[in-house]
Every structure is written in C-alpha cells, then in structure tokens.
Amino acid sequence: MPHRRRRHVLIETRKGRRKAPFTVPESASAVEVSLRLREIGWTPYKVRFDTQLQAWIALVIDWQRAA
Numbered sequence: 001m002p003h004r005r006r007r008h009v010l011i012e013t014r015k016g017r018r019k020a021p022f023t024v025p026e027s028a029s030a031v032e033v034s035l036r037l038r039e040i041g042w043t044p045y046k047v048r049f050d051t052q053l054q055a056w057i058a059l060v061i062d063w064q065r066a067a
Contacts, residue, residue, distance in 0.1 A: 008055040009033055011042060013062040024056065033058060 006023035021040065024033055030047040033056045037044045046059040 008053075009037070010050075010053070010055055010057045011037070012057055012059050015062070017057070020058075028056070030056070 005026040007026055007028065008023055009020035010017050011020050020037065022036060024036065030049070033047050034044045037047075037058055037060065042058070043061040044058040045061055048057055049055075050057050
C-alpha cells in the first residue's frame with residue numbers, strides 16, 4: 001500500500017513563522033496553497049516551495065498589525 005505524502009505549510013509574518021493548521025498533498029501547487037490559506041482567513045502575497053524544508057512558505061499580509 002503506497003504511503004501518501006503530505007507537505008507542511010508555513011505562514012510567515014512580521015512576527016515570525018508558524019505552521020498552518022493544515023497540510024497539502026505532495027502534488028499541490030502554489031495556487032492551491034494560496035487558495036487554502038484564503039479559506040482560513042489569511043491573505044498570501046507570495047507562496048514558494050523551500051526545498052531544504054520540503055515545505056511551502058507563504059508570506060502573508062497581517063492586517064491586524066498593519067492597521
């Protein structure tokens with residue numbers, strides 16, 4: 001039985017980096033990660049894959065801090 005791999009998503013703000021409350025399939029694209037973050041209330045403006053961490057990193061706008 002093949003093992004399905006999942007990738008972590010890290011949310012990066014001015015306050016630092018933290019794990020998102022979800023993972024995405026290994027085959028997920030940056031668009032899918034961005035849409036998933038929007039569903040939970042974040043506004044990502046840059047999503048990239050970090051090969052060393054094997055995780056997606058999303059730079060987000062922290063509206064509470066900006067206001």
